[in-house]
Amino acid sequence: MQLQMIAAIAAGGALGAVGRHLVAAQVGVWAGHGFPFGTLAVNVIGSFAMGLLVELGALAWQPSLELRAFLAVGVLGAFTTFSTFSMDAVLLYERGELALAAAYVAGSVVLSVGAFVAALALVRAVAA
Numbered sequence: 001m002q003l004q005m006i007a008a009i010a011a012g013g014a015l016g017a018v019g020r021h022l023v024a025a026q027v028g029v030w031a032g033h034g035f036p037f038g039t040l041a042v043n044v045i046g047s048f049a050m051g052l053l054v055e056l057g058a059l060a061w062q063p064s065l066e067l068r069a070f071l072a073v074g075v076l077g078a079f080t081t082f083s084t085f086s087m088d089a090v091l092l093y094e095r096g097e098l099a100l101a102a103a104y105v106a107g108s109v110v111l112s113v114g115a116f117v118a119a120l121a122l123v124r125a126v127a128a
Contacts, residue, residue, distance in 0.1 A: 008066040012074015020079045046080030050087050 023045065024038030031037040053071055057063065063071070076083045085108060092101035 005066055005069055008070040009074040009077075012070040012076075013078040014074075016075040016078030019075070023079075042080045043082035046076050046083035047086040049079075050076050050083035051090075054087060 020042050023042050027038040027041045050072065053068075053076070057068065072084075089101050089105050092104055
C-alpha cells in the first residue's frame with residue numbers, strides 16, 4: 001500500500017474520531033447520559049453518510065481511490081464502524097444472499113457482544 005493511501009486514511013481517521021467524540025458529547029448534553037443516545041446518533045449518521053457515499057460513487061461521482069479511502073475508511077471508519085457493518089449487510093441483501101445477510105447481522109451482534117462480555121470476565125478473573 002502506498003504512503004499516499006495510508007496518509008489519506010490516517011487523516012480521515014483523525015477527523016472521524018474527533019467528530020465522533022464531538023457529536024456523541026453534544027447529543028449527550030441534549031438527551032442525557034442515561035441511554036447511549038450519542039453512540040446511537042453516530043451510528044445512524046455514519047450509516048446514512050456511508051449510504052450517500054456508496055450510492056453517489058456508484059451513480060454520479062468517481063472520486064480518486066485516496067479520496068474514497070479518506071472518506072469511507074478514514075472518516076466514516078473512525079466515526080463509526082457501524083456504517084461499514086450496515087453497508088456490508090445491505091450489499092449481501094441486495095445480492096440476494098438473504099440467509100448470509102441475516103447470519104452476518106445476527107452473528108455480528110451476538111459474537112461482538114459475547115466477545116465483550118468474555119473480555120470483561122477474563123479481566124475480572126485475572127484481576128481478582
